[in-house]
Amino acid sequence: MRIKIEITPDQTGLRLDQAVVAFYSQLSRSRVSKLISQGLILVNHVCKRPGYKVKPKDLIEGDVPLSDPLDGKPLLPESISLNILYEDDYILMIDKPAGLVVHPGAGNNSGTLVNALMAHHPAFSEQGWDRERPGIVHRLDKDTSGLMVIAKTMKSLEFLQKEFKQRRVKKNYLALARGQNIPDAGVIERPIGRHPHHRKRMGVLDENGRYAKTRFSVIKRFCSGCLMKVRLYTGRTHQIRVHFYDQGMPLIGDCIYQDRRFRKKDPMASRQMLHSWALSFRHPYSGVRLAFEAPMPEDFKITLRHLSDAS
Numbered sequence: 001m002r003i004k005i006e007i008t009p010d011q012t013g014l015r016l017d018q019a020v021v022a023f024y025s026q027l028s029r030s031r032v033s034k035l036i037s038q039g040l041i042l043v044n045h046v047c048k049r050p051g052y053k054v055k056p057k058d059l060i061e062g063d064v065p066l067s068d069p070l071d072g073k074p075l076l077p078e079s080i081s082l083n084i085l086y087e088d089d090y091i092l093m094i095d096k097p098a099g100l101v102v103h104p105g106a107g108n109n110s111g112t113l114v115n116a117l118m119a120h121h122p123a124f125s126e127q128g129w130d131r132e133r134p135g136i137v138h139r140l141d142k143d144t145s146g147l148m149v150i151a152k153t154m155k156s157l158e159f160l161q162k163e164f165k166q167r168r169v170k171k172n173y174l175a176l177a178r179g180q181n182i183p184d185a186g187v188i189e190r191p192i193g194r195h196p197h198h199r200k201r202m203g204v205l206d207e208n209g210r211y212a213k214t215r216f217s218v219i220k221r222f223c224s225g226c227l228m229k230v231r232l233y234t235g236r237t238h239q240i241r242v243h244f245y246d247q248g249m250p251l252i253g254d255c256i257y258q259d260r261r262f263r264k265k266d267p268m269a270s271r272q273m274l275h276s277w278a279l280s281f282r283h284p285y286s287g288v289r290l291a292f293e294a295p296m297p298e299d300f301k302i303t304l305r306h307l308s309d310a311s
């Protein structure tokens with residue numbers, strides 16, 4: 001369903017999610033909030049928060065799926081193996097494998113990390129959670145591997161979400177990037193937003209994007225690419241993938257943010273070579289800073305060997 005709204009003076013000051021529901025009463029406010037957060041509903045072609053206060057002549061547009069991603073079906077526990085690195089009464093730390101979708105969405109009503117969490121502990125099936133994202137503090141793309149922290153209580157969730165928002169969480173990744181003229185180190189500060197023509201993609205948007213900061217340093221060079229350490233200071237969708245592509249050093253295996261010849265199939269790797277390697281944050285109950293590392297996965301090692309053999 002395509003929505004298009006132009007805000008009139010008498011609607012000034014309404015929350016964005018309220019303004020959309022006022023025009024499209026068949027949509028619930030909670031669902032509209034999620035769609036806004038996912039970048040599917042934009043204001044003047046820019047991503048805004050659900051609580052954004054609308055102004056006269058604001059143009060609200062978006063493509064809304066006709067049905068809820070779960071289509072009214074209950075979310076069920078599924079016996080899916082989890083690589084648990086740490087667990088207590090408040091948090092769960094996992095090493096997510098590449099290929100595992102974090103939460104349900106269109107075409108992914110089962111087989112997700114959320115289904116696995118519900119089977120792992122009854123707390124994730126209790127009332128009060130976001131139905132599609134119980135315990136989910138942050139996310140990784142389907143084909144990105146590595147560390148994720150999961151909240152086991154609502155208070156833990158609120159605390160950790162605030163820590164991420166205030167940029168108190170230290171996030172480091174390992175990446176394999178393609179390119180021969182990659183600098184030894186650098187900081188990328190380029191705004192990121194929803195691509196104006198490809199709605200499922202993100203892009204560097206100098207005028208309408210949101211601030212994003214990525215720091216990188218080369219660990220080892222090969223003739224056609226580099227092994228790199230990457231520090232995320234912000235958490236924009238596809239941030240590392242978009243920033244690296246914009247700088248002419250796309251991730252090996254990335255079929256979206258990539259030169260055309262590698263978009264369908266990268267001969268070097270079957271998925272983007274990006275791994276959430278180290279995560280450090282304050283514990284939501286004790287306040288003690290915890291630090292975790294996830295070893296390089298096997299497919300990452302294999303691609304690394306291919307790069308080394310070709311050098």
